[in-house]
Structure formats: C-alpha cells, structure tokens
Amino acid sequence: MKLLQVILIVLVIYVSVRLILKYYGASILKWLGKKAMQRMSRSFEKRSGMNTDDLFNQSQGPRSSQKKVNKPKENKTVGEYVDFEEID
Structure with missing residues (x-):
C-alpha cells in the first residue's frame, strides 16, 4: 500500500512539473x-x-549630456622582469 502511495505521489509531481x-x-x-x-x-x-551604465554613456559619444568624471588612473607596479637561462 505504501509503495502505491509513493508511486502515485511521484506521478502527480511529475505531471504537475x-x-x-x-x-x-x-x-x-x-x-x-x-x-x-x-x-x-x-x-x-x-x-x-x-x-x-558608464559603458553605455561612453559609447554614445559627444552627444551625451551627462558630465564625465575623470578618475586618476592608478600606477600598478608588478615587479621587474627576470630572464632565466637554461643550464645543461
């Protein structure tokens, strides 16, 4: 009897989904x-x-009536380049 209830519940859920x-x-x-x-x-x-929104406003060009704020760009220093040589 329990098996029949489980099968019926699964069937109802499947059909409703x-x-x-x-x-x-x-x-x-x-x-x-x-x-x-x-x-x-x-x-x-x-x-x-x-x-x-800033991207869309920039793509409109000079016709855009909104003021553009210039933010100072950060200078990010990653490090110096090291050239490795292979040793035989």
Missing part, C-alpha cells in the same frame, strides 16, 4: 536569463570598478 513547464517554461527561462545577466553585470562592475 510537466504542465507548469509547458505553460510557463518560456517565462521561467526569460526570468532566469535576466537574473544571469544581472549577476554577470554585477561581477563585471566589481572587477572593473566601472558601472555598465
């Missing part, structure tokens, strides 16, 4: 895509220190 995906699958995928783009945009902003 299929129906939900059939009717709302496209909107769910669109929502997931939008969330992924937001996550990637935030990650890009963190790494570059620049908003994606």
Whole structure:
C-alpha cells in the first residue's frame, strides 16, 4: 500500500512539473536569463570598478549630456622582469 502511495505521489509531481513547464517554461527561462545577466553585470562592475551604465554613456559619444568624471588612473607596479637561462 505504501509503495502505491509513493508511486502515485511521484506521478502527480511529475505531471504537475510537466504542465507548469509547458505553460510557463518560456517565462521561467526569460526570468532566469535576466537574473544571469544581472549577476554577470554585477561581477563585471566589481572587477572593473566601472558601472555598465558608464559603458553605455561612453559609447554614445559627444552627444551625451551627462558630465564625465575623470578618475586618476592608478600606477600598478608588478615587479621587474627576470630572464632565466637554461643550464645543461
């Protein structure tokens, strides 16, 4: 009897998931895509220190009516180059 209940519950869950995906699958995928783009945009902003809005405003050229703020660029010194020679 318990086995029959488990099989029936699994079957109901399977059918309901299929129906939900059939009717709302496209909107769910669109929502997931939008969330992924937001996550990637935030990650890009963190790494570059620049908003994606700034990128779009710069691409508009001189027609942009917003003021551009010039930030001083940091001079990052990595280190000196060392040339190694192979020893036979």
